[in-house]
């Protein structure tokens with residue numbers, strides 16, 4: 618089986634400054650993904666033109682700035698993450714070069730080889746979040762898996778998480794004792810069929 622060397626992390630985009638360059642199909646899709654995960658994301662969108670639905674998409678979000686203008690180097694100032702989603706490949710490469718020299722992490726939507734990170738398809742059940750990547754092989758399969766998992770994982774998982782969180786905060790004892798207790802309480806989640814019968 619092929620290797621997948623991507624290392625998944627979960628960014629707190631309400632404490633990072635994110636720049637999206639491009640407000641077409643892909644720019645709008647990436648902005649939607651950021652805001653549906655984090656409505657308080659700190660987001661700047663720069664583009665020469667925007668799809669009309671962008672206005673409504675960002676309207677009620679407090680930390681979104683939309684600037685209609687061509688990209689310039691200064692747009693990277695103070696940014697932590699960049700998504701280059703223009704329809705101009707040479708410009709996307711230029712943004713990548715600038716981001717690299719400023720040590721800003723970048724996703725170049727039309728060139729996986731230039732991406733420092735990929736966006737994943739995201740399953741959300743309250744506090745539970747599962748991010749899916751196919752190593753860039755098939756975003757469509759990532760989307761389909763997201764739909765399957767979103768449907769088949771029970772909504773009650775969030776209540777399980779809330780209860781376990783309460784228990785976790787109330788547990789006394791040293792670290793090992795707490796881990797043992799939490800493992801015992803959640804054993805049922807990994808109990809095999811044969812053990813159940």
Ligand SMILES: C[C@@]1(CC(=O)O)C2=NC(=C\c3[nH]c(c(CCC(=O)O)c3CC(=O)O)Cc3[nH]c(c(CC(=O)O)c3CCC(=O)O)/C=C3\N/C(=C\2)[C@@H](CCC(=O)O)[C@]3(C)CC(=O)O)/[C@H]1CCC(=O)O
Nearest residue numbers: 650729735736737738750751752753755756757759760763
């Ligand atoms: C998961 C998701 C997250 C998100 O975007 O939020 C995401 N793409 C999604 C949808 C989607 N993207 C594309 C289609 C059309 C069908 C198809 O091509 O399959 C569809 C399907 C659709 O829209 O229905 C086209 C496409 N995508 C990339 C290229 C460039 C290339 O491959 O060269 C092209 C070709 C452009 C062209 O041909 O011109 C590249 C990337 N897309 C990724 C993520 C990263 C790898 C993720 C992974 O490891 O799996 C990566 C590498 C970089 C990045 O974008 O981060 C989101 C699903 C969200 C959801 O619904 O849950």
Ligand SMILES: NC(=O)c1ccc[n+]([C@@H]2O[C@H](COP(=O)([O-])OP(=O)(O)OC[C@H]3O[C@@H](n4cnc5c(N)ncnc54)[C@H](O)[C@@H]3O)[C@@H](O)[C@H]2O)c1
Nearest residue numbers: 639640641642643644664665666687688702703704726727
């Ligand atoms: N990663 C993904 O998920 C994914 C999915 C589909 C397509 N793509 C790729 O993404 C790219 C963008 O596709 P699209 O459909 O969003 O294009 P689009 O034509 O809908 O939008 C292009 C955007 O780029 C902006 N732009 C162009 N020149 C600019 C400049 N000098 N400064 C600032 N903004 C500028 C335009 O204003 C516009 O908002 C394509 O190359 C496509 O192959 C990636």
